[in-house]
Amino acid sequence: MSQKKSDKSETEGQKHILSVLVENKFGVLVRVSGLFSRRGYNIDSLSVAVTENPSISRMTIVVRADDQVLEQVKKQLNKLIDVIKVIDLNDEEHVERELALIKVKTVKDTKPEILQIVDAFRAKVIDIATDSFIIEVTGDDKKIEAIETLLRPFEIQEMVRTGRVGLSRGYKEGSRDRN
């Protein structure tokens, strides 16, 4: 039985958050990101930092793929020698967050209105200059997109997003990053 290979460049396919534990070694980011570009998988975002165990890093990768491509992504990741574990957070109950910093132009009249929006989103103004605010907002991507939409009329000068990070819920025996 054969199966059609889906066109990987198509944007269809569900978003998946992969939580990938890797050896905290020189070059490991290139090994992982190179794999995605080489095999033509789409990455929406990738974030990486060390875990509670300093010899291990966690990469959170948001990838858009249908089931068959996703299966390949996971298997190919597992094949990399420095990859310790690949967890598909979509398979588990999990929480996810993203942080964004948004620099918005301010003029006298618009400040209260902007502050209202910031309040409503439980965001924070973390820097105030004479003609701009920097707003910090955390949440899932819908929330960030929503606040972005509302702030756009005031003129967003610059914006940076961390990309999504996530963890599965609940204490699990043996699920420490490395025992």
Add this chain to the structure above:
Amino acid sequence: MKKQTETISGAQAFIESLKCESVDTIFGYPGGSLLPIYDAIFDCDLHHILVRHEQAAAHAADGYSRATGKVGVCLATSGPGATNLITGIATANMDSSSIVAFTGQVNSSLIGNDAFQEADITGITLPITKHNYLVQRAEDIPTAICEAFHIASTGRKGPVLVDITKNATVDRVLFSYPKDVNIPSYKPTYKGNMQQIKRAATEILKAKRPLIFSGGGVISSNASEKLVELSELLNIPVTLTLMGLGAMPSSHKNFIGMPGMHGMKTANYAIQNSDVLIAVGARFDDRVTGRIEDFASGAKVIHIDIDPAEISKNIYAEIPIVGDVSIVLKDLISIINERINTRSNEKLIQEYKANNDKWVNDILKHKSENPLTYDKNSPLIKPQFVVETISELAPNAIIVTDVGQHQMWAAHYFDFKYPRQFISSGGLGTMGFGLPAAIGAKVGCPDKTVINITGDGSFQMNSQEIATAVQHNLPIVSVIINNGYLGMVRQWQELFHDKRYSETDIQNSVDFVKLAEAYGALGFRVTEKSDLKRTLKEAIDSQRPAVVDVLVDRSENVYPMVPAGASINEYLEPDA
């Protein structure tokens, strides 16, 4: 563990580590960053084979590994030496061949400065190695080497590169070699899941038209005997991909040839009509499957492979079994034997036999109606005849090939007897592989006759290695199937580009006899059919490095042929 109280240099630690891995031979080429290592090589008892181009060092290590099943080792200097290895490493990677490639690197203080002969070889080889290391401290050399050999030779095998900075080879260490390897993130699965193996046994015994479809994984895991045992146990026909040739003797009654684009029609017929396809250590390359939607579309696929990523990559597997092919086949055979010997299964087995008889007869009939053919009465020397003659003269020789038409003729017309007898670049299709790989095979198997079946184009891609063969007294016979063309490309131009032979005519570009003689090898030329056998015999018997230039029918094409993208039962037929 070897412990010493005196320090040794990193270069000496390198040599000691290789000894701990039981390495006997290195294929290499020196340079500035390797001076300390070559100084250590000067008075060690490792056998160093000096090649004439680093690409050849990698191919030789690869040929050595394919012929012996051991890890092949090559060594090149930083910068251009390292980049010259690329084609060889990529070739080994595509065919899952275990080699460890060592490269010199500039001093670690210079890395990143565009220093003289600096190349980011770990970066460059990332996509074509199973893994690689950059070693910048003498004390890290033993562990890196220990891990490299472990990774290269276990699981799905493959090339590993170890890049060592010059300062690391100069600095001194107390040598100690790791007792065992512990890479927590690397644990290949060897034993197959028994539930899955039982399911596979059930499907196989229910099959009306079972077929074993097997590839290089069987050779690499030394599972050939088990494969033959399974085939004989239930009388299942076997098709072997290019990489799998030799896993079952070509003359075995159950062997139906190679599948795919240039496959035997019977092999393709069996694939398209099978109802249970037992894929063993094969990865469903597009040259084998043709149009993937139509491949084995009526079959349930049982896929046994050590690499989980190969399963359901190209062809969906109903029953995936991840594990070492040899171990899985052993378990599968014992379960099938159990079932056969269970009384209550008597009816099932009888039914199997009745269906199987029909299927096998059908295949035998197809085979007798679709033999490989060429014009045996032609006054010209037909390339197929050259291969048949070699097969007759040197039935147990290791056959190495280059890439092109001659490679396909070698695959079809040589009568293979045992695994590791056929060595060819399958996945990457690397012209220039033949001679250096033959050197590696000969060094690894000095008692075997080694014959390189090559083309006039391919041979020119690494012909400098005649010098290596002569220097090290390696009596390899290169038989050039000389059609004066980049023949395989010419064939496609003939068939798909209106016979517009753009840049493929290379007739009379070199006198191969003089070339051989210039290096101190024997050179022969065959222009008459009647001279072929005698000359080939003379070359083989000479026990010297030899080149036999055979002028063959220029226009011969490889058939059967399925055009790229077509289903594997849609053939292009030669003009009558």
